[in-house]
Amino acid sequence: SVRDVLIDPDGSQHVRYDRTFAGLPVLGGDLVVHLAPSGAYRGADRATTAPLAVRTTTPAVGADAAAAQAGQALLAADGRTTTLQPGAAPQLVVDAGHGTPRLAWQTTAAGQDYLGNPVARTVLTDATTGRQIADWDGLETAAGDGASLYGGTVPLETTQSGGAYQLKDPTRGNTYTGDAANKTDLCIGSICIVRAPATLFTDADNHWGTGTTADRASAAVDAQYGTNTTWDYYKNVHGRTGIGGDGKGSYNRVHYGSNYNNAFWQDSCFCMTYGDGDGSVFGPLVALDVAGHEMSHGVTSRTAKLNYSGESGGLNEATSDIMGTLVEWYAANPADPGDYLIGEEIVKPGFGKPALRFMDQPSKDTKSADCWSSSVGGLDVHYSSGVANHFAYLLAEGSGAKVIGGVSYNSPTCNGAGVTGIGRDKLGKIWYRALTTYMTSTTTYAGARTATLKAATDLYGAGSAEYTAVAGAWSAVAVN
Incomplete structure (x- = not known):
């Protein structure tokens, strides 16, 4: 079935197809057919050239077993996941993307981490043997960019959710940035009874901020960029994956308080918090070395x-x-x-x-x-x-x-x-x-x-x- 058609200025066509076998979707069976302006066949690019036929489309392993395997994979991938939620029902597919084509269950397990953020894992289960074939993050990552206050235009890895994008990086432990809405924490001593919100930033086109304080996302771009760069520094230079060394992401709160001239790390929330500054002594405290400074407090604490x-x-x-x-x-x-x-x-x-x-x-x-x-x-x-x-x-x-x-x-x-x-x-x-x-x-x-x-x-x-x-x-x- 045709999924997409791209037409060049000279009339050449590139027709993208998905394939099915006995009514089952084929993963890794897609191809692109290239046609001349006259409609003449020029060639094709195929995801696989292997025969797609499987001996049977009747699974020996049930859907419930596949769903349980997916749930365990999600818990293993995100150790802070606290709740599993009902996900999409397992779907029978022909998997042609991982070696010899075979009948498989594709299941996406969903849940919430301990901060209430959505997490998901997609798992392929061999429908004959029950073995796990592959798994990957069930929330799609997307390459975006942001206009920051201090670092120019910077690359960002984000999460696609429906028709929008979330400022959350699944390639770096689901580290994310949220808006504290100029509120502050209510704490007694070291115990915070009410914590200022961290409402996840979202964007329609995956191009974040304007590089000015007039756009609340601009400070978020700096914070997320600082988190990403610090993650990369510790991983690539010192072999440490994540602040805790466990592959798990922290998070940022920007726009904390009113004219707040500070930024700080808190172990209790495993997070960084940034004020906007008063505009006279300090501007928004989301500069790169400040981000690296605050996250390094987390490394010291661990x-x-x-x-x-x-x-x-x-x-x-x-x-x-x-x-x-x-x-x-x-x-x-x-x-x-x-x-x-x-x-x-x-x-x-x-x-x-x-x-x-x-x-x-x-x-x-x-x-x-x-x-x-x-x-x-x-x-x-x-x-x-x-x-x-x-x-x-x-x-x-x-x-x-x-x-x-x-x-x-x-x-x-x-x-x-x-x-x-x-x-x-x-x-x-x-x-x-x-x-x-x-x-x-x-x-x-x-x-x-x-x-x-x-x-x-x-x-x-x-x-x-x-x-x-x-x-x-x-x-x-x-x-x-």
Whole structure:
């Protein structure tokens, strides 16, 4: 049966067909016939050239068994699925897409994850043996794009649902972005009784946002792009799939509160939340390095679980600054190029400085520490983090004045010794291994020195140039 006809300007036709056998749909039996303007046959492209006939169209395995197999496949694919819902009845098909054509059941199991979002899995079951042939996400993914506030036009993987698209990425653990509708959470201590909504963004044409704050989807584009890029960085560079390392996605809430000048990660919801800023001090806090920063808090919470106070708290914040910076460099986005400035995209003239923090010389913010001292643990964790940020910059780039990516830096050392950098890639690998393998909840700066030296030994060998560089960079910030 004809599914589609494409006619070229010269009158050539390309007629797409689906095929059936004994009235059953054939998966992988489709073909395209090409005709000249005169109607003459030019050729065909076929999904398969194998004979489609099967010996029988009477299944030996029942529909109930196929449905049960599909339900189990959905639960296995989405570990946070809490409820299964009635799905479409299993359909008999001829499967010609996975080897020799055979009679099969095609079943789509549906349900809701623990956040109430729809999930689905389509399963092919051999109708003769009962074995599972294949399975895939039952919600269709679609390639879209978005006009962001800070990163230009960026690619997005979305989910097609009916005639619309959802800002949910099934290729990255169903990570999604929702609108908090300018509401806030109602919390008592650390327990949130009422959480601001995260109403999933949808779009008709899969082209999201306008690049301006006038369109609420623009900030959502930045948040989703930041989530995607952070996911890719951890997976492709460190082999970690998802924030929890379990392949499961987190989610974003944008437009939180009114003129809210903050962004934060919460373990309790496994989510990031972004305010719109007040427009004078901060703009919407959805910049790429901020997203990488917030999601890296989640990585820390699933690994070293560094306490959020004292020197451990400074290391917690520094981990997010370091990894968020590396995410920005990894993205290689010319609209928001990598640098060693934290939050440079979100600050407004009212903030009074060109960035939130400066890794080459943290004290440029007038509050952060460049060098360790016994009083560092008494600082706010956003300022005691300066010691580790300074170490990270020195380890990657070295000391002294230089221009990197068009930005001028000048990183003095606390002991007067010069430091030669070993590059961002090695910094990231050493810090990630130290965080995930050796740091604990109470790690101090002295402990971080030990942890990173162990990591350098594991990765590059005891007495290696990298080991020596790690030791020298810590000494350069007075951690000995």
